[in-house]
Amino acid sequence: IGEIQRFLRDDGAVKVSRSIKELSNQVRKTSEQLMKELGRVPTVKEIASFLELSPEEVVFAQDASRQLASIHETIYE
Amino acid sequence: MNRMSISFSAKSENESFARVAVAAFVSQLDPSMNELTEIKTVVSEAVTNAIIHGYEENAESIVYVSCEIDEGNISITVEDEGVGIANIEEARQPLYTSKPELERSGMGLTIMENFMDHVEISSVVGEGTRLMVMKKLSKASAFCQ
Amino acid sequence: MNRMSISFSAKSENESFARVAVAAFVSQLDPSMNELTEIKTVVSEAVTNAIIHGYEENAESIVYVSCEIDEGNISITVEDEGVGIANIEEARQPLYTSKPELERSGMGLTIMENFMDHVEISSVVGEGTRLMVMKKLSKASAFCQ
Ligand SMILES: Nc1ncnc2c1ncn2[C@@H]1O[C@H](COP(=O)(O)OP(=O)(O)O)[C@@H](O)[C@H]1O
Ligand SMILES: Nc1ncnc2c1ncn2[C@@H]1O[C@H](COP(=O)(O)OP(=O)(O)O)[C@@H](O)[C@H]1O
Ligand SMILES: [Mg+2]
Ligand SMILES: [Mg+2]
Numbered sequence: 071i072g073e074i075q076r077f078l079r080d081d082g083a084v085k086v087s088r089s090i091k092e093l094s095n096q097v098r099k100t101s102e103q104l105m106k107e108l109g110r111v112p113t114v115k116e117i118a119s120f121l122e123l124s125p126e127e128v129v130f131a132q133d134a135s136r137q138l139a140s141i142h143e144t145i146y147e
Numbered sequence: 148m149n150r151m152s153i154s155f156s157a158k159s160e161n162e163s164f165a166r167v168a169v170a171a172f173v174s175q176l177d178p179s180m181n182e183l184t185e186i187k188t189v190v191s192e193a194v195t196n197a198i199i200h201g202y203e204e205n206a207e208s209i210v211y212v213s214c215e216i217d218e219g220n221i222s223i224t225v226e227d228e229g230v231g232i233a234n235i236e237e238a239r240q241p242l243y244t245s246k247p248e249l250e251r252s253g254m255g256l257t258i259m260e261n262f263m264d265h266v267e268i269s270s271v272v273g274e275g276t277r278l279m280v281m282k283k284l285s286k287a288s289a290f291c292q
Numbered sequence: 293m294n295r296m297s298i299s300f301s302a303k304s305e306n307e308s309f310a311r312v313a314v315a316a317f318v319s320q321l322d323p324s325m326n327e328l329t330e331i332k333t334v335v336s337e338a339v340t341n342a343i344i345h346g347y348e349e350n351a352e353s354i355v356y357v358s359c360e361i362d363e364g365n366i367s368i369t370v371e372d373e374g375v376g377i378a379n380i381e382e383a384r385q386p387l388y389t390s391k392p393e394l395e396r397s398g399m400g401l402t403i404m405e406n407f408m409d410h411v412e413i414s415s416v417v418g419e420g421t422r423l424m425v426m427k428k429l430s431k432a433s434a435f436c437q
Contacts, residue, residue, distance in 0.1 A: 082326035089325045101180055115177040125174035126312040133167045133187065134319055151300035151309065158294060160320055167316035168298065172309050 152213035201229025231272035297358035346374025
């Protein structure tokens with residue numbers, strides 16, 4: 071099943087509601103890690119450059135996951 | 148100086164769109180993640196007010212949001228052409244809500260005042276409401292990174 | 293049916309904002325990651341055209357983007373009040389660019405035609421350009437999986 075999931079993800083056919091969740095987890099983990107390293111709350115660009123995303127994409131990943139989680143539940147669960 | 152505006156149907160599904168659009172725009176100024184969360188919360192509260200109070204969830208109506216950034220200063224305006232507010236003083240009181248039946252907390256405007264440096268409301272009954280909030284980003288995030 | 297529109301200063305910093313705003317809005321339909329990437333690419337290309345060709349990077353000008361979703365159908369309009377296009381046939385040719393000095397690829401409109409089901413351009417020289425693209429999300433992505 072792991073293989074298939076990876077395939078779907080690489081293949082790009084995976085739905086946004088599922089894929090974005092992973093990205094939002096990365097944003098959260100990066101934020102926690104930078105907080106430890108810097109001793110303060112990181113800025114959005116600090117997280118963006120760490121993840122090689124634009125700041126706007128960081129915002130999208132962080133927020134969309136909430137909205138999309140509920141779409142995912144209504145459609146697939 | 149940079150400016151954007153968005154408008155959208157008064158549906159609660161669009162609250163998330165409005166929040167992301169404003170947050171994505173202000174991310175150009177490199178706010179801290181905390182400041183970003185505060186701004187998103189304020190946009191959510193203001194847009195929700197326009198949808199449920201201003202328009203009473205009439206999805207044909209349009210909500211208008213605009214945002215201007217200038218150095219570390221952000222100003223955000225949320226407007227509706229809905230029912231308006233008769234008593235703005237009263238509306239701003241913590242815990243005051245005109246819709247207790249919807250389990251509203253009455254804390255939306257209070258939260259905005261806490262997270263922003265300045266909150267201005269103007270409203271005409273039967274014509275609509277305009278909310279303007281301003282925030283200056285902390286120096287730390289605006290200049291020293 | 294749901295609708296939004298955004299407008300913003302014609303600065304290249306805003307391309308990423310426009311792309312994310314449209315992505316946040318169409319995400320309501322839960323497209324596949326591929327479809328979302330295609331849509332974001334098209335918005336980038338169209339907004340870049342408005343900024344660099346339409347307005348020749350005059351940041352006082354305003355770019356207008358609107359988006360309508362209805363079941364699995366998405367339509368996106370990008371408008372500018374810039375110089376306009378004299379010969380639309382020619383502009384649509386793969387590799388044609390009027391700005392080879394900027395190392396433009398001349399592939400923007402071709403990419404849009406590839407990623408979208410329908411691309412419509414109307415333009416009046418000296419008044420501006422309106423680009424409308426439409427896409428139907430694949431059934432697979434709308435219902436299966
Ligand atoms: N856009 C608006 N249009 C009409 N009335 C509004 C608007 N925004 C706020 N109000 C009024 O102000 C009151 C307080 O708003 P708020 O503090 O956000 O609390 P709540 O939304 O939980 O009621 C609302 O109950 C409503 O009566
Ligand atoms: N919004 C616009 N306003 C004016 N001219 C445009 C606009 N969009 C496209 N064009 C014209 O069409 C040509 C082809 O566009 P495109 O395929 O995106 O290639 P490129 O942007 O790399 O030149 C441009 O070089 C320009 O002459
Ligand atoms: Mg409220
Ligand atoms: Mg182009």
